[in-house]
Amino acid sequence: MLYALCSMRLLQMERFFCSTCKRFYPLSPTRWRCDCGSFLDLEFEPKFPIKQILKRGPTLWRYREAIPIVKNQSILSMGEGFTPLEEVELDGHRFLLKIDYLFPTGSYKDRGATVLISKVKELGVPKVVEDSSGNAGSAIAAYCAKAGIECEIYVPQATSPEKLVQIGAYGATLKRVEGSRERTAEAAMGSASRFYYASHCWNPFFLHGTKTFAFEIWEQMDGKVPDVLILPVGHGTLFLGAYIGFKELREAGRIRRIPRLVGIQSAACPPLYQAFKEGWSETRPIEKKETLAEGIAIANPVRGRQILEAIRETEGEVLAITENEIGLALKEMGRKGYFIEPTSAATIAGLKRYLKKRNKRETVVSTLTGTGLKATEKISHL
Numbered sequence: 001m002l003y004a005l006c007s008m009r010l011l012q013m014e015r016f017f018c019s020t021c022k023r024f025y026p027l028s029p030t031r032w033r034c035d036c037g038s039f040l041d042l043e044f045e046p047k048f049p050i051k052q053i054l055k056r057g058p059t060l061w062r063y064r065e066a067i068p069i070v071k072n073q074s075i076l077s078m079g080e081g082f083t084p085l086e087e088v089e090l091d092g093h094r095f096l097l098k099i100d101y102l103f104p105t106g107s108y109k110d111r112g113a114t115v116l117i118s119k120v121k122e123l124g125v126p127k128v129v130e131d132s133s134g135n136a137g138s139a140i141a142a143y144c145a146k147a148g149i150e151c152e153i154y155v156p157q158a159t160s161p162e163k164l165v166q167i168g169a170y171g172a173t174l175k176r177v178e179g180s181r182e183r184t185a186e187a188a189m190g191s192a193s194r195f196y197y198a199s200h201c202w203n204p205f206f207l208h209g210t211k212t213f214a215f216e217i218w219e220q221m222d223g224k225v226p227d228v229l230i231l232p233v234g235h236g237t238l239f240l241g242a243y244i245g246f247k248e249l250r251e252a253g254r255i256r257r258i259p260r261l262v263g264i265q266s267a268a269c270p271p272l273y274q275a276f277k278e279g280w281s282e283t284r285p286i287e288k289k290e291t292l293a294e295g296i297a298i299a300n301p302v303r304g305r306q307i308l309e310a311i312r313e314t315e316g317e318v319l320a321i322t323e324n325e326i327g328l329a330l331k332e333m334g335r336k337g338y339f340i341e342p343t344s345a346a347t348i349a350g351l352k353r354y355l356k357k358r359n360k361r362e363t364v365v366s367t368l369t370g371t372g373l374k375a376t377e378k379i380s381h382l
């Protein structure tokens with residue numbers, strides 16, 4: 001009953017808005033970008049009823065009133081979220097690590113997929129299309145399978161074979177596209193004119209799932225906020241999710257400040273690193289080279305401007321990591337009991353760099369976003 005009342009309010013309040021040209025749009029299954037070409041955000045007012053939250057089970061749906069799904073029957077959950085936040089030591093430095101490969105599909109992308117596909121179910125959409133470097137595709141395919149929604153996933157030809165097998169196992173139609181990640185996105189957009197575009201980079205409902213990363217850290221740190229968050233950044237879905245989550249907590253009066261956001265990119269594909277260093281407000285085209293960190297090999301991030309704004313607002317920075325550092329970090333984490341994807345190893349390599357120059361009193365939180373089981377072939381070559 002409580003949910004029903006709060007749902008009615010959500011229904012009236014949610015709408016899309018464009019931060020580029022300041023236009024608003026009602027929610028609609030066919031709208032995935034603004035008429036000006038820009039990405040859209042979601043206008044939504046979350047609530048944090050602490051007593052109720054504390055009584056609920058350890059999944060990200062414990063923040064029910066902060067997630068923009070209207071009806072409880074729309075929720076598609078596989079018990080995801082509330083991942084461990086562990087204290088770890090590297091190079092003599094202690095920090096906290098959020099183990100976000102502990103999700104049903106083996107990566108943090110389930111945070112976004114559980115919310116986005118619940119919304120898709122709520123809208124009564126029969127078929128979706130998505131493009132991905134593999135992990136978002138796996139997550140979208142899994143939740144669509146659970147809902148009985150048809151799903152078409154576009155991936156670059158060179159995607160790790162483990163991720164292709166996983167997407168296929170969920171019964172999704174796999175479309176392998178010759179060439180770059182950018183060509184894959186173009187191919188999916190062609191299909192998006194006919195089917196719902198469940199894009200993790202364009203669709204703001206995905207970010208309203210990944211934002212639960214921030215809520216969990218806040219709760220696991222007893223209502224405190226870390227000084228610094230060190231996160232991988234390609235299209236920035238975890239990065240922006242964390243930013244939105246902490247911002248919502250601040251606006252609700254639960255915390256006073258947002259952590260400094262430090263983004264980790266591969267030096268082989270560093271558009272945000274370059275734009276931040278040069279003081280640009282948008283990313284510019286770069287020449288991308290081969291990298292082990294396929295999850296962050298994004299030459300042209302859809303929300304580049306928004307990511308750069310979040311970094312500057314929080315006095316954060318971007319670090320670009322070499323292939324050698326990625327390989328070393330992957331091996332070092334394995335010896336500590338963490339079998340992770342190269343993309344997650346890039347984050348750890350960035351964390352190691354950051355820790356060298358850090359102020360010892362700072363609370364630093366980072367994350368492991370994908371399991372090594374997703375990239376055994378690549379890892380075996382290391």
Ligand SMILES: Cc1ncc(COP(=O)(O)O)c(C=O)c1O
Pocket residue numbers: 107133134135136232233234235236237238239294295296298341343344369370371
């Ligand atoms: C394991 C892993 N970590 C991090 C990322 C980066 O996510 P985003 O591109 O949204 O920044 C990805 C993206 O595919 C990923 O697969």
Ligand SMILES: [Zn+2]
Pocket residue numbers: 018019020021022023034035036037038
């Ligand atoms: Zn616009």
